Amino acid sequence: MGGRRRARGRRAVTTALLAAATALVMAAGCTTSGGTPDDGRGHDSGTARSRGPEQGSVLAVKIDNVRAARPQAGLDAADVVYVEQVEGGLSRLMAVYATRLPEVVGPVRSARESDLELLRQFDRPTLAFSGAQSKLLPLIDRAPLLARTPADSDGAWFRDTGRQAPHNxxxxxxxxxxxxxGRAALTTGFRYGPAPSGGTAQDRRTVDYPSADFAFTWSARRHRYLVDMDGKRAVTPGGEPVAPATVVVQYVEIRPSEYQDFLGNHTPYTETVGSGxxxxxxxxxxxxxxxxxxxxAGGTEFTAPDGSPMTFAAGQVWVVFAKR
Structure with a gap:
């Protein structure tokens, strides 16, 4: 009983702090208007799954990425951020945490079929999501992961009353x-080390989805890439820029899946097994x-044109899945 009271108290304090930080960013000109209807038919529900804290497992969180969801909390603490296309040509993020856990992550949204294949590279990862289409839930139950939704993780979730659902x-x-x-659980296949020879000097790179766009601008002062999403700088709720050390634009097959959103549109399936x-x-x-x-059941290897392993800079990695 006392634990639940502490959890409620923590949620109230965190909600107030998050709302205050978001207000400061909005005052500085960060756009948070717009949005899209909720496409997760689970609507923050889920089937009963194994419970209890788990150790040795990376945490993967599905994060909303429409204008109304920004600025997102916890993105800067992720080891890897995957960018995937969803219905209507919009984008959604999956943040993977292995070396540190932030105080808060969100807004959290629904899972997709592609997530199950992408997460097979990890050993029993924990997937946190708001829900999923009812026909997809049996696949999630059978996947080699620990699924966590608000329905089966009491005390871990809260709503920010300063934002509108489903972006809260x-x-x-x-x-x-x-x-x-721990870092050993981050079995992505990535190699880190000094920069390889060659390459082309380029300060800015853009990636476009049908209804979303990304730009990555090199900051020599920060020695990181500054991220723009839909024409606005990506920042934390406290106003600090989200700045990965390495950005990967991975060209993949993106095809219609067997599942549909509430409007009857087939959700895109991003194929992350293969080569390209x-x-x-x-x-x-x-x-x-x-x-x-x-x-x-393995990570992704990246090689240079001469066949040597491609090395990444130490720090956060963003992987943007772009249509081949």
Missing amino acids: LYLHPDGLLPSPA KALVLRDGRTYDATWNRPQA
């Missing part, structure tokens, strides 16, 4: 995991690369 569901990661899994071309942005230079992931 947030997560306290320490309500799901007692501690970060990629661009790797690091240290203000762009490198041509090839990606290869022969099986789902």
